[in-house]
Each structure stands twice: as C-alpha cells, then as structure tokens.
Amino acid sequence: MAFIADSLSRVKPSPTIAVTTRAAELRAAGRDVIGLGAGEPDFDTPDNIKEAAIQAIRDGKTKYTPADGTPELKQAIAQKFKRENGLDYDPSQITVNNGGKHTLINALMATINPGDEVIIPAPYWVSYPDMTLLVGGVPVIVETRQENGFKLMPEDLEKAITPKTKWVILNSPSNPSGAAYSRDELKRLTDVLLKYPHVWVMSDDMYEHIVYDDFEFVTPAQVEPNLYPRTLTVNGVSKAYAMTGWRIGYAAGPVELISAIRKIQSQTTSNPCSISQAAAVEALTGPQDFLKERAAAFQKRRDLVVGMLNDAEGLECATPEGAFYVYPSCAGVIGKTTPAGKVIETDLDFCTYLLDTEGVAVVHGEAFGLSPHFRVSYATSEEVLTEACRRIQKACAALK
Known part of the structure; x- marks a missing residue:
C-alpha cells in the first residue's frame, strides 16, 4: 500500500x-x-517473584512510573551490576525498557544517523540487522566460523571498522550459537576497539546466567575499563528469571546516551508495566540460588x-x-x-x-x-x- x-x-x-x-x-x-x-x-517464573507482583497490585502500584523505570528498580539494577559484574553505575546511567528488544531499538534510534554502520557478527540474533535498517543504519555483517566456535576474530573485527562505524554489537552467550567469549577472547576484541575511539560497544548480555562447565561470564566494560565511557551494557530478566512475558529489559551506559533513550521512551511507550517492575526488583534482589x-x-x-x-x-x-x-x-x-x-x-x-x-x-x-x-x-x-x-x-x- x-x-x-x-x-x-x-x-x-x-x-x-x-x-x-x-x-x-x-x-x-x-x-x-x-x-x-x-x-x-x-x-x-519463581514464586517469590510472582508474589511480589501480586503484592504490588494489592499495594496499588498500578499507576504511571517515571518513563524509564522506578527508582527502586534502577537501584536494584545498579546493585546487580556491582555485585555480578564489578561495574559501578549511578541510577542516572540506567534505563528500564519494555523488554531487551526495546532497549536495543531505543539505543539505535538515539544514536544512528543515515548511513552509520553497525558491525554485527554472524550468526546473529535475527532482529539486530532489521533494527539497524529500520533506523536508517547500515548493518555490516561479519561472518564467524564454526571452527572458531562462532566467535568474532580480532582481525575480522578490525577489517570491518570504517570511519562510518557507530556500533559493534556483541552478544555473549549468543543467540543462536550459544557461543560465549572468555575473558582472554573478549580482551583481544577490546584491544582492537581501544584503537578506534569513534566505535561504541553494545553488549547484549541477556543469557549471562545460562553458562556451562564452570565458564566465567564477563562483559566488555568489565574486561576493559577504558571502554566503559562508550559501552552500553544491556540485560534483562527474561531468560535467567523465566520472565519473558513480563517485558523488562534494562541497560547501563553514559548519562548522555541514557538521557537520549529516556527522551525517546517518554514520547513512545512511556514506562514499562509498573507491576512487572516491582516483580523485577524481587528478581534481582531476592534469592539467586x-x-x-x-x-x-x-x-x-x-x-x-x-x-x-x-x-x-x-x-x-x-x-x-x-x-x-x-x-x-x-x-x-x-x-x-x-x-x-x-x-x-x-x-x-x-x-x-x-x-x-x-x-x-x-x-x-x-x-x-x-x-x-x-x-x-x-x-x-x-x-x-x-x-x-x-x-x-x-x-x-x-x-x-
């Protein structure tokens, strides 16, 4: 039409x-x-999380909240990043969104100008290239190889970077391959990125807690603190806490970027569900065993x-x-x-x-x-x- x-x-x-x-x-x-x-x-979804949601309804927490998340949830997220990733974020550096997908599209919408390039290792989660195209960006697909465990090699990353590169998206553990970067593997990638100060890192950590064989999960800003000012660390409660339908994603990054995301969200969806936010507080602060x-x-x-x-x-x-x-x-x-x-x-x-x-x-x-x-x-x-x-x-x- x-x-x-x-x-x-x-x-x-x-x-x-x-x-x-x-x-x-x-x-x-x-x-x-x-x-x-x-x-x-x-x-x-664990029972204690369900109960927190029911209690939130009984307590009348059914009104609008701040556009990008309640102070309680932002505080819980800040504590999670400190506890599990050794990363210090102020609540002003945190955004809460309607699922991880919403976090990603908000971030791209807030930063991409027509023709800006986004490096996406393949195999990739199906939405990364389409989101990039939707906001006027150019997906730059870098194929990985099964013999390398479907992981992006530093030399392939470097070859893909141009003056137009805005982001590189790293997803570990990966959907669809399950590949996860060790500390050394991630360090080799961050060493490349240190040479290109115009390239930002979008780290999709949604599967952080689903790792095997004593694998130690790490995230880029943790491995290379010098990348902290240009990294958006994205996560959510969907996979680890079996809360896919509750629709809560979140991210932490520089205040300027988080403020831009808040502006977009205030004019589009406004706040994530108030009850889901209360449940997410319990997910992040309750029992983790x-x-x-x-x-x-x-x-x-x-x-x-x-x-x-x-x-x-x-x-x-x-x-x-x-x-x-x-x-x-x-x-x-x-x-x-x-x-x-x-x-x-x-x-x-x-x-x-x-x-x-x-x-x-x-x-x-x-x-x-x-x-x-x-x-x-x-x-x-x-x-x-x-x-x-x-x-x-x-x-x-x-x-x-």
Whole structure:
C-alpha cells in the first residue's frame, strides 16, 4: 500500500516467531509437531517473584512510573551490576525498557544517523540487522566460523571498522550459537576497539546466567575499563528469571546516551508495566540460588542434544558454552534427495523437510545470517528433546 513507510520495506518479519506460529498452526490442524524454535525458558517464573507482583497490585502500584523505570528498580539494577559484574553505575546511567528488544531499538534510534554502520557478527540474533535498517543504519555483517566456535576474530573485527562505524554489537552467550567469549577472547576484541575511539560497544548480555562447565561470564566494560565511557551494557530478566512475558529489559551506559533513550521512551511507550517492575526488583534482589540449578538442567539438555545431533547422518554440532541453543551445520545433507524426490539445496529446504516429514520445527540458518546451519532451542524437557532428535536422525537417514 502506497501510504506505508518506505523504511518498512527494508525490514522482514521475525523468522523465529514465524516458525513458532507455523508449528502452532500445524498442531491446531491435528499434526504431531515438536517445536524447537522458541527462544524462551520452559521453566516457570519463581514464586517469590510472582508474589511480589501480586503484592504490588494489592499495594496499588498500578499507576504511571517515571518513563524509564522506578527508582527502586534502577537501584536494584545498579546493585546487580556491582555485585555480578564489578561495574559501578549511578541510577542516572540506567534505563528500564519494555523488554531487551526495546532497549536495543531505543539505543539505535538515539544514536544512528543515515548511513552509520553497525558491525554485527554472524550468526546473529535475527532482529539486530532489521533494527539497524529500520533506523536508517547500515548493518555490516561479519561472518564467524564454526571452527572458531562462532566467535568474532580480532582481525575480522578490525577489517570491518570504517570511519562510518557507530556500533559493534556483541552478544555473549549468543543467540543462536550459544557461543560465549572468555575473558582472554573478549580482551583481544577490546584491544582492537581501544584503537578506534569513534566505535561504541553494545553488549547484549541477556543469557549471562545460562553458562556451562564452570565458564566465567564477563562483559566488555568489565574486561576493559577504558571502554566503559562508550559501552552500553544491556540485560534483562527474561531468560535467567523465566520472565519473558513480563517485558523488562534494562541497560547501563553514559548519562548522555541514557538521557537520549529516556527522551525517546517518554514520547513512545512511556514506562514499562509498573507491576512487572516491582516483580523485577524481587528478581534481582531476592534469592539467586535457583539460577545455577536451572543452568545445570540446561547443561544436561545441551549434552543430550549435541550427542544425538552428532549421531545424525550429515550433521555436525558444536558444543556451546551458554544460552539454550545449538547451531548445527547441515552441510553434509546439502545436495541429498528426500524420499519424495526433492533435492535439499539450502538449510531452509532441510528445515522444511524436517517439519513436513517428521513434525520437528527448527529455524533455518539463513535467518541468522550464516548457512548452511539451523538453530535448535533445547528449552524443553529431556523426553521431548530425545524424541525430536530421534526424528531428526530418522529424517537424515532417509536422505539419499
């Protein structure tokens, strides 16, 4: 339609949401479908957090709050950054938003001028490039390699930097690969960034607490204090606290940037839900012991899925350090033919084949900028994962 903004022509709908929707449609039609496309924990929000929300309703905390978060929540976030990351932030340096996605788009909207470049390592979370395009920026995609654990190499980062570079987005642990940067790996990247004072760092730490095998999580401003003045450290309660539907994301950074984000939010959504904010205070200040227990459960699932996918003909699955995804290569099935006579030419073809023949919904690698791969979310029970992987093995074995 002629009156729709031209900027929308640059943006495509979220492929991960599309897969989840398609799986739901097939289930509604009576198909037995296992959905491994969702990016949310299957655990429930802890009871103490729910109770804090109920108490907030009883206490009448149902009015508008300051546009970018209550003083109580900002204080809790400041304490979290100090306690867990060794970072000192004043509440004036903190923004609270309607989910992590909102934090990211606010930050890009506040900083990007037409033609500014944003370096995005691939595979990437599906929304980074589209958000950049929506605000008039230019996504600069830097492909990583499976043999390097899907991590951005310092020399590749340096090659991608130009005078127009505004941001580099680092997501560790990563959606979709689960790759997480060690302190040394991150230091090599921050050493490069120190040479380019015009480049800012957007660190998406949403999966901070979902790490395995004694991995030590670190964030860029913690590893290199000299980058603190030009780093936006982004986090939220969605993944660690199983609060995806509560929609609370937050970030900390320089006052000037946070003020710009507040201005945007005051004229768009205004404050995040007052009740969700009260719940988030409890999440960040209440008991934290369950985080390790849930990470241990995810690790068992990871090991199960990695083992079974590596036993599937034509698939190769790396072992990730965090998050709840694996990103297997399906290069070994490209060029093979299905029992119905269709040649598998792309990772989308393979994922369509899995859904149509075995009722397993996964997301194709092209959606994340690196093919031929696909993403599996293992945020579901071991029983369901075992059955899903058995079906994937069966589908691979049927290819000729």
